[in-house]
Every structure is written in C-alpha cells, then in structure tokens.
Amino acid sequence: MSMIRTRFAPSPTGYLHIGGARTALYSWLHTRRHGGRFVLRIEDTDRERSTPEAVNAILEGMSWLGLDYDEGPFYQTERFERYHEHLQHLLESGQAYYCYCTRERLERVRAEQQERKEKPRYDGRCRDLSGPPSDEVSDEPVVRFRTPLEGHVVINDGIRGKVKFDNSELDDLIIARSDGSPTYNFTVVIDDLEMGVTDVIRGDDHLNNTPRQVHLYHALGVEAPRFAHVPMILGEDGKRLSKRHGSVSVLQYRDEGYLPEALLNYLVRLGWSHGDQEVFSVDELIQLFDINDVNHSASTFNPSKLLWLNQQHIMGSDPAHIARHVAPFLSERGADPVSGPPLEEVVRAQQERAKTLVEMADNSLFFYKSPDSYDEKAAKKNLTADTAAILEHCAHCFAGLPSWDRESIHGVVNESAQTFEVKMGKVAQPLRVAVTGTTVSPPIDVTLELLGRDEVVSRVNAAVEWVRAKAA
Template sequence: GLDWDEGPYYQMQRMDRYREVVQQLLDEGKAYYCYASKEELDALREAQRARGEKPRYDGRWRPENAKGRTPPAGVKPVVRFKNPLDGEVTFNDLVKGPITFRNSELDDLVIARADGTPTYNFCVVVDDWDMKITHVIRGDDHVNNTPRQINILRALGAEPPQYAHVPMILGADGERLSKRHGAVSVMQYAEEGYLPEALLNYLARLGWSHGDDEIFSMRQFVEWFDLEHISRSAAQFNPEKLLWLNQQYIKTADPERLARDVAPRLKDMGIAPEQGPALDAAVKMFQERAATLRELAEQVSIVYRAAQPGEEALKQHVTEDIKPALREVLQAFEAVGDWNEEAVSQAFNGVLKAHGLKMPKLAIPLRVIVYGTPQTPSLFPLLALSGKARVVAPLRAFLS
C-alpha cells in the first residue's frame, strides 16, 4: 500500500495549537467575535435569495460595523476571520491554471465555533503552516475554500503552498461518486478481495496517465508522477476495469503471499487448510482463474472440503452410461501406490482407452463427483494435489 514519511497526526490532538492561533488573530485584530444567531443568519440568507443575491454573511459584527453595539446577553459568539474587503486573490492552480477571486465575493469565514472548537477549514491552514506543506493536491470541490485559506495564511505572515485541484471522480452513470455506486470504504474493497496494489494502481491511473501504461508498481508511479499529466476533466470510476486490473495482479502474485491472504477466508468458511495439501500449491493452481481473493478462496476450497454436487449437475453430467467407466476409474485409483500426477494420469487414461472415450466425457463427471463442479484447473495436477483419500472417498461413496 501507500507509505508515509511521518505521522499520522490527529487534529483533535492539536486543538491547543489551533486555539492559540485563533487567539493570535483576535489579538492582532484579524479576527473578531460574531454574535449573530442561527435564526438571524437564516433570515439574512433567505432575504438575499429573495433579492437574487448570493447568500453570504454581511459582516454585521465586524468591528467597524459593530461600533457601539452591546453583545447580546447569554449568547456565545463564534470567531470569524476578518477577510479583506477589497482586492483579489489569485493563485496558479497546478492543474486548472490561474484562478482569481474578488475579496468582495468572500464572506468572513467562521474559524471557531461557539463552543470554542476550531473549524476544519481553519485547522488545515494551521497544519499546512506548521508542517511547512509545499503542495496541496485535493479535489476540485475545494477550489472555493482556497482563497479564504490563502488570506488566512497571509494574515499569519505565512507563504501559501502551491495548490492543485484535481477533477472529481464520477460513477459509471456520470454522477458524482457516492455510496450508492457500490463500496463505501477502502476496507470494503479489502473484504471483497481486492489487493491494495491493484486498487492503488487503478486510483493512480484514474485521471492521470503515463502514456499507455495501465499496470505499474508504486515505485514506478512515484518516479513517473507529475501534475502536468492530470486530466482537467472528471474521471469515471469503472468497477469492471478495477476488477480486471485486480485479476492481473492476482495472476502474477507470489502464491505464498496469496496463500496468507486466502487462509483466513478459508477459516471463515469453516475450512482448516493446514489439514490438507500445501495451500500455496493449491493457490498456484487456481490463481489465474480468480478476479478477487474472495473468488480465489471459493475456488481453492474445493480441494479441502467434501463435494456437494447439485442434482442438476449430476443429472446433466453423470449419466448411467458413464458409470461403468467411473467404477473402473475408482478401481484404477485404488490400485495406485505412489499417488502422483503421472500415476493418476496413467490410471485415468487407461480407462479412457479401454472404453474409447474422449477426455471430457469422463473427466467432467469425475470433477462433478469429486469437486462438485464441472470446471476445474488441469485435472491430473489437481487430483494429485488433493491426495488419494480426498479423491477416492467421494467417488466410492457415489458409486456404492
């Protein structure tokens, strides 16, 4: 997954620092107490909308507007930043290019609530200042926060970082990505069996490109990444593309690593893989067929648990005319001493030849009886891996 250099830091642990900076702004006359009630502000916005104006705070408690006014008794004030009234804020967005806001369009941001809690948009400014952040890369829904944050930084005597606002991610329907589009958290992707490197690869490629490269390591991404190749248009989240990419990563992953990921999933299914064949060997046999770890665990499970073939599969594939050949396969398997791929192949092929059958005619019924499914990886390596007892028992039980 992603690596990091320091931290993590939690804003709740830095509240004293934020309050210290709020007080600094108050002491320097760059912030002020606002006693306007919620009802007052709601009425103000409603009146502005009725006049066709953009709703915004009107600065009624700015010091120059509140001279001679007595703060109402019993009202706990919020603290607002005293935004400049004139001039412009211009910054060169590293994705969108130059962006300018008139200060007259910006109202005075609340930087501390009535209970004294600093607001998020203020806290991030202090964090950027204290931690000497040079670049802020975030979604373009934060563009409108940027001029306010720049003004606060300048009021503190700090140099603003460079900003890059990347387009939002849309769902397959073209709407802004939300919970209704599927997975609601990164952890849900983990539960569904996506590898972290596949998810990171997909997210990196979403809205950014390096030529036609689709699959790349995090090391390559760090080497290649630049802001110049971020798309200015919104990217669409495609679950099918993510699933395909995850499958490519599973195909090439180290079987031992996949086995460690699959083992707890098997245990959740009531399977103890340590009591059967080596799990990494089983994983290696199935990994090219699975798109997720969840699928891989389901597929590998047939090696470790008794088959439960459905009636429809038995009716379709295990017909009366094939049962004599299956009985001979059982006898041939029971006679095998050293159970390995070559011995299993010879025993099975001997029955094929004796009955003049083609491979699928006998292999599919055997798969259904032993593994509960007509489709498996290459049959002889799978039978050899499963072990003689695991193969012979269901075959004997079905034919008895």
C-alpha cells in the same frame, strides 16, 4: 527544494470511501516519488458525527491498501490549545474580530441580499467596531477573520493551473464559533502550518476554501503550501459517486475479494494515465506518477473495468501473495487451508480461472473439504451406472501407482478411456464430479495431483457407492 511533506486528513464520520482513498493515494505516490514524508491527520472536531468505529475503519482501510504513513495519526481534538493560541494572536493583531450579530439578523440580511440578486454574504457590520453594537446583540459572539476587501488571490494549482479569486467575492470567514470551538478552515491552516505540509492534495470541493486559507497563512506570516485539487469521481449515471452506486467503502472491496493493488491501480487511473499502459505495480506507480499530469475533468467509476483489473492482478501476482489474501476467505467458508494441499500450489492452479478472491475461494473449497453433495445436473450426466465402473477402475489403478504425479495420473485416465472405449472426457469429467462435486476445476491431472492419492481414492470410491446406493 525543501523536503516534500503531504497529508491525508479524513473526517471520521464514516468509512474510508473511494474518493478519499484516491486522494490519499495521490498524496502518498507524490510523497514516495519525491522521498518525502506522508502525514495522517484525523479531523475529528465534529464530535457529534465522529466515531471511534469510523477512525478504525479509516486506519484499517489505509493499512489494507498499503498506504503507510510516516507520521500520525494526529487528532484535531487533541490540539485545541494550539488553535486557541493562534486565535488570540489574530485577535490581538487586529486580523480577527468578534462578531455579535444574532442569527436572526444574519438571516434577514441574507434574505435581503438574495432579493436584490446579490451574492449572500456577511455585510461587515462588526468589522470596525471596538465593542458590541447597540442593538441585536448576541450574548455569544463568534470570531471572524478580517479578509482583505480589495485585490485578488491567485492559486497556481498543480492540476488546474492558475485560478484567480477576487477578494471582493469573499466575506469575513468565521474562524471560531460562539462556544469558542475553531472552524474547519482555521484548524486546517494551523495544522498544515505546524505539521510543515508543503503540498496539499485534496478534492476539488475544497477549491473555494483555498483563497480564504491563503489569507490566513499570510496573516500568520507564512507562505501557503502548494495546492493540487483533484476532480470528483462520478457514478455511471453521471452523478457524484455516493452510496447509491453500490460499493463505495474500501473495506467492502476487500470483503468482495479484490486485491489492494488492483484497487490502487484502478483508482490511480481515475484521472491519470501513462501512455496506453493499463496494469501497474505499486512500484511502477511510485516511479511514474506525477500530480501535474492528473486530468482536471471528472472521472467515471466503472465497476467492470475494476473487475477486469483485479483479474489481471490475480493472474500476474506471485502465488504466495495471492495465498495470503485468499486464506481468510477459505477460513470463512469452513475450510482449513493448512489441512490440504499447499495453498500456494492451489492458487497457481486457479490463477487463470478467477476474477475475485471470493470466486477463487469458492472454486477451491473442494481441495480442503470433501463435497457433501453433488451438483444435481452434473451428477445426472456424469455419475451413472455406466461411469461407476470406469470410476471403480480408476480408483483401483490410482491406488497401485508407483508415484503420484501428473504424468502417472494422466496415464491412468488415458488407459481407462482405451479400456472402456470412450473419449478421455468421458473419464475426466466423472472423476472431476466425484472429487469436486461439480464440473469446474483445473485440469484433471493437476486437480488430482494436488488432492493427493488417498483423498482421491477415498472420494472416487464414495462416488461409486453413491451411484450404487441410488440405483438400489
């Protein structure tokens, strides 16, 4: 078996969406498992809708997901010369011909076919002509491919199994427009041929294009690659996933605080499974993924399941890895992750407590920024004249501790509770509100140890002053 070569070939008419990312992932995993080469090709021949911004969004999305490519990106707009050479070959060999039919004539033929309850298709008027017809002639002919009229094409699809198409159902495909520009079905065949693609993994919306492309391969004297058509993704309303379902851009998930490996884990499970296992590392996926095991029915996108998976990956990942991903969110919120406790240690304390990196950043801000106000409800209950004395006592004891560690901090909290004859929670919670501004943080000894002695004493004293100023 020759080396496997796959490709991901998005059109830069928008961002990298969820469906495209899953197709890219399936191709990437198939290639990585078999030690092949993964090619990125940008299909930018739609010059009106293709934008540099969309190209950048696709490249950025691929990079964030970690779907590295071995070759490319190649751009179709830089390959027109190659398309033209192959087009000339097909014309000279009689496997393509000029069609001079006007748009009006084609529309009339189509309407007549529909009236007769026939499948609308080109009627082959110019197929066997040696020059323009005598009437209804377009000054700008298109080029059509001469599709075999009889027989059939069988696709051994890697996901769907054997799919048969009758040639009588296919009409003569336009492979070059009137301005000479090549069409999608033609360029994709030339590209896959010249880039040595052995396995084409793509959405099942391309399935009906496949027999036409197989004919083109044969006309060019080569075998078609292997195909696998991935089923579509549906929204929870059962309709095809689209913008109306909310977050469909890969980069939007990044901005909402999802880990790339969590999104990959979720996407791969939209159509593929391995026993009852739900959580996979990327390395496990490379070992286990088999394109032939992908389900051929559509999958439903479930945001709650994705959120749960994200939480599992946050909990199970190396804190240093999470720290790299959460740092930008802290910076966006005006915090300097270098100015406080080691971010890796903060992550370790917060890993069990956050579903997204945004939530982790919001809940960890107090480690890097002193609270400029206290949550009203929390302060009303925990920052009172009674607790001010406890807080003042704690600050004094903290300042005199010979070492700053969890055990020593816990000892002060315990001793303060005994001194003031209250439960430990009546000491811990006022401390928490004093140093964080809210009632939410990791265990109080962990929180205070990470903040550092000087910062804790300063914040607790500030809270005592706030209570007294309010009382006055």
